[in-house]
Amino acid sequence: MAALMDIPSLPGLGPEQLLPRTGVAASFPFNRFGLELTYLGRNAVWRAARMLGLEGGEVIVPAYHHGVEVSALLHAGARIQFARVDGEGRLDVEHVRACVGPHTRAIYVIHYAGFPQPLDALVEIARECGALLIEDCALSLFSSDGERPLGSLGDAAIFCFYKTLPVPHGGGLFMRKATTAGLAPLALPPLLPALSHLAGSMLVASERRFPSAGRWVRTGAKAVTRHIREWARDEDIPVGTQELDPAVLHLGMSPMAARLLETVDAKQVVQRRRDNWFLLHEWIGRPGRTVWSSLPPGVCPLFYALEVDDKDHALRRLWSRGIHAVDFWRYGHPSVPRDCFPEVEALRRRVVELPCHQDLGREELERMARVVWEVLET
Ligand SMILES: Cc1ncc(COP(=O)(O)O)c(C=O)c1O
Known part of the structure; x- marks a missing residue:
């Protein structure tokens, strides 16, 4: 009996994703002018905090969070007030209201696993106290609250593409009002780690799709991937860690990875x-x-x-x-x-x-x- 294939946590890169896509309109946020493509989601959080001038101000953040988004806000000079989240992953709007103080500058909302938070109530609180609203959509790309795409309402929206799509890295920042606040433009990341990741992802995807492909094809592909990995080791910038590395916050998404976003349906x-x-x-x-x-x-x-x-x-x-x-x-x-x-x-x-x-x-x-x-x- 053939051995069962593993069930991976993330989608792999199939050959169809390398072909240009025609006749399908881009979806939010890719249809918005000014979307910045960053190396990681945390880079987008840090940039948003800097562009919105949150330094020295207080940001209300849900107590249920990844951890690195909090580090990015702190690194940008914000102070944090944690708000309650209930057992069903809902941000407690009344507790957010109670957290508002004279130094509140922003409310940071996280839409967990694609499920929308009560945005209308949060917008109302933000308006009442003159605070900004930041939507963290790291876990909710392409999700909507009814007809309204998540990330389209806040003053800033953060995305993390590699969690949903087969790209080696990549985050996004969409600001409702364009501003750069004196930030340097994003720099290009090293090429080899992205190449190495893409090769690995294609290998896994092709093994899953064509399990009966000749053993020599797989062995050859694995050897090539191993070599690229070895070359890339010194330059590797890890993806998905919980620790913030300030040295990589200025990096953007590699053009090769960004091209893959264009093929997404x-x-x-x-x-x-x-x-x-x-x-x-x-x-x-x-x-x-x-x-x-x-x-x-x-x-x-x-x-x-x-x-x-x-x-x-x-x-x-x-x-x-x-x-x-x-x-x-x-x-x-x-x-x-x-x-x-x-x-x-x-x-x-x-x-x-x-x-x-x-x-x-x-x-x-x-x-x-x-x-x-x-x-x-x-
Ligand atoms: C809610 C949330 N925001 C931001 C981030 C930062 O994303 P990245 O790891 O791409 O920096 C994460 C990472 O898991 C996250 O879960």
């Missing part, structure tokens, strides 16, 4: 992710075991947020069966006061990220759901 990505989310939800069949138990129209889910009692056990089990589930946000920024946000601490302890991306098919989802069943039963 956003509608198709959204549809595939939604279909996959629905299938997982149905097959896992435990609505009480997911942070978001319904998928409103317009949401492009980044992953399926499974809640488990013993995260280490669940992850070990999933990984041992080839499912690249992710330990989602176990630790936040160290400056969050202890014991103040019990619901957030519970989410950090319990949430496992299951992939539902556009590369996955029914068989893989069924296999994943079966393993989840085992995890929840033991």
